[in-house]
Amino acid sequence: MQGARPGVAKQARTASVEGPTLRRPIVLIGLMGAGKSSVGQRLAERLGVPFADSDAEIERAAAMSIAEIFERYGEPHFRDGERRVIARLLQEPPMVLATGGGAFMNPETRALIAQGATSVWLKAGLDLLVSRTAGRTHRPLLNRGNPRETLARLIRDRYPVYAEAAVTVESEAGFTHDEMASRIIAALEAHGAFLPAPRDE
C-alpha cells in the first residue's frame, strides 16, 4: 500500500509525530450549510489525510454542476450517482469525506457508512443553516420556494435519521472552521476513532 496515495503515505509516516491515525474513514453528514465541505477540508489537513467531497466528485464525473444535473436528469439520477460515488470512496484508504446533505438518507449508503466508516453529524440549528446558505444558488433544493421553510422541513425529516451517526458535533455560530475541526477531533478521540500512538521505547 505504500505510496498508493500521497496523503495516506504522509499520514503513515508522520502519525507518531504529528497526530493521530484514523482507524476508518471519517464521513461528515448534516444539512446544507452545516459546514461539511469547508470544515471537512480543514479537518483533513489537520489529520494529514486526503479530503473528498461527494458533490465535487459527482460534478467532476458528470462534467456539470449539481444544479445542471438536477435540471437535466432529475434528482433520482443525482441520488444514484451520489450513492455510487460514496461507495467507491469508502473503498479507498482512510480519508475525510464530506457528503451532500441527502446522502445519509439513502439506506444503502447509511449501511455502508455504518460498516466501513466513522460518521460525524454536524448538527446545526435553522437560523445558522439559513444564514450560511443565503445568497448561494448552487443548491437546487433551496432555489425554489422559501429556503427557511425547506430547511425547516428537512430538519424535521432528516434529523431523526442523522441521529444514527456515530458522533454528533454541534455546529454553532461563533466557532471558526478551525475551531470546528478541533471540536470534531476531540469528539473523535472520545469515540475511539484513532489508533493508539506508537510508544517510543
Ligand SMILES: Nc1ncnc2c1ncn2[C@@H]1O[C@H](COP(=O)(O)OP(=O)(O)O)[C@@H](O)[C@H]1O
Ligand atoms: N465554522 C464556520 N465559520 C464560518 N463560516 C462557516 C463555518 N462553517 C461553514 N461556514 C460557511 O458556511 C457556508 C456553507 O458551508 P459548507 O461547508 O459549504 O456546508 P455544507 O457542505 O455542509 O453545505 C460556506 O460559505 C462556509 O464557508
Ligand SMILES: O=C(O)C1=C[C@@H](OP(=O)(O)O)[C@@H](O)[C@H](O)C1
Ligand atoms: O441536502 C441535499 O439534499 C443536498 C445537499 C447538497 O450538498 P451540501 O449539503 O454540501 O450543501 C447537494 O448534495 C445537493 O444540492 C443536495
Ligand SMILES: [Mg+2]
Ligand atoms: Mg457541501
